Amino acid sequence: MTVTQNSKKDHWSSKAYNTSASFVPKLATTVYSYLDPQPTDSILDIGCGDGPLTAQIAGAVSSGRVLGLDASPSMIQTAQKDYAPSKHPNLIFQVADCTKLSKEVPEVLDGSFDKVFSNAAYHWILRNPETRKDVFSDAFKALKPGGSLVFEMGGAGNVAEVRSTIIAALAMHGVLLDEARKADPWFFPSEKWISAMLEDVGFQVERVELEYRPTRLTDHDEGGLEGWVRLFGAQLLETVSELTRAEVVRWVVEVLRSSCQREEDGSWWIGYVRLRAVAKKPQH
Numbered sequence: 001m002t003v004t005q006n007s008k009k010d011h012w013s014s015k016a017y018n019t020s021a022s023f024v025p026k027l028a029t030t031v032y033s034y035l036d037p038q039p040t041d042s043i044l045d046i047g048c049g050d051g052p053l054t055a056q057i058a059g060a061v062s063s064g065r066v067l068g069l070d071a072s073p074s075m076i077q078t079a080q081k082d083y084a085p086s087k088h089p090n091l092i093f094q095v096a097d098c099t100k101l102s103k104e105v106p107e108v109l110d111g112s113f114d115k116v117f118s119n120a121a122y123h124w125i126l127r128n129p130e131t132r133k134d135v136f137s138d139a140f141k142a143l144k145p146g147g148s149l150v151f152e153m154g155g156a157g158n159v160a161e162v163r164s165t166i167i168a169a170l171a172m173h174g175v176l177l178d179e180a181r182k183a184d185p186w187f188f189p190s191e192k193w194i195s196a197m198l199e200d201v202g203f204q205v206e207r208v209e210l211e212y213r214p215t216r217l218t219d220h221d222e223g224g225l226e227g228w229v230r231l232f233g234a235q236l237l238e239t240v241s242e243l244t245r246a247e248v249v250r251w252v253v254e255v256l257r258s259s260c261q262r263e264e265d266g267s268w269w270i271g272y273v274r275l276r277a278v279a280k281k282p283q284h
């Protein structure tokens with residue numbers, strides 16, 4: 001975990017992400033097929049993380065360009081190192097908080113992108129109710145008329161067993177429920193909510209789908225459930241001291257053993273629910 005220049009805490013570590021969650025970009029084949037990148041496309045990737053998926057998109061866009069934005073300096077530094085301009089001349093990575101694009105990178109909102117893409121990031125980016133609409137109206141502004149917003153995120157019911165168990169564990173260790181809920185970093189909307197929001201900012205919704213997709217975690221020595229909880233639940237865990245945190249994590253893993261570990265082979269699975277959407281900016 002690192003601290004950014006403006007002292008805002010970076011809850012992401014590209015190293016921990018790579019160890020405990022490298023399956024996230026690898027499971028994006030459906031949303032990637034909806035993106036259907038064309039050789040001349042200009043594509044903006046919102047919450048691009050450490051960049052493997054962004055680089056895959058850039059590889060399909062031989063005469064276009066791809067810009068990856070992410071709020072985490074750790075993620076962007078790794079992306080810039082792994083996908084250097086010498087080998088990926090049409091790919092740029094930049095640190096930006098995607099709840100404030102008009103402040104941080106106003107030039108992106110110039111209506112020059114054919115597609116705006118996002119995988120596994122909007123459920124973090126949309127946490128604050130006050131900036132939710134801006135996030136989608138910014139995607140709308142970034143697109144050319146006729147351009148598309150294509151994304152996948154956690155949908156209603158995503159990782160419900162882990163989310164509830166972490167909150168219960170914190171409550172067991174003296175954190176008030178309200179305080180724990182305030183630290184909950186996610187927003188997992190329904191198909192109905194997302195369709196209404198997209199239409200509200202002017203998009204024509206072409207596709208919205210929710211998929212229950214149980215997902216196998218990495219093995220224990222590669223992070224496993226403990227690594228997942230420590231990385232993705234970092235903000236929740238910060239409501240207790242470091243000493244208590246170790247106990248909370250141990251408790252969460254032990255409680256979830258009953259529902260998440262398969263007796264047949266010892267593998268660990270959690271209930272991912274993915275929400276995918278494709279929405280078009282009208283021509284006129």
Ligand SMILES: C[S@@+](CC[C@H](N)C(=O)[O-])C[C@H]1O[C@@H](n2cnc3c(N)ncnc32)[C@H](O)[C@@H]1O
Binds near residue numbers: 024047051071072120
């Ligand atoms: C689970 S990772 C997904 C990364 C990548 N899209 C992938 O498929 O591997 C979520 C990413 O969202 C980023 N993120 C969270 N809040 C953000 C914000 N407000 N603005 C930009 N990025 C944000 C995190 O830094 C993290 O890299």
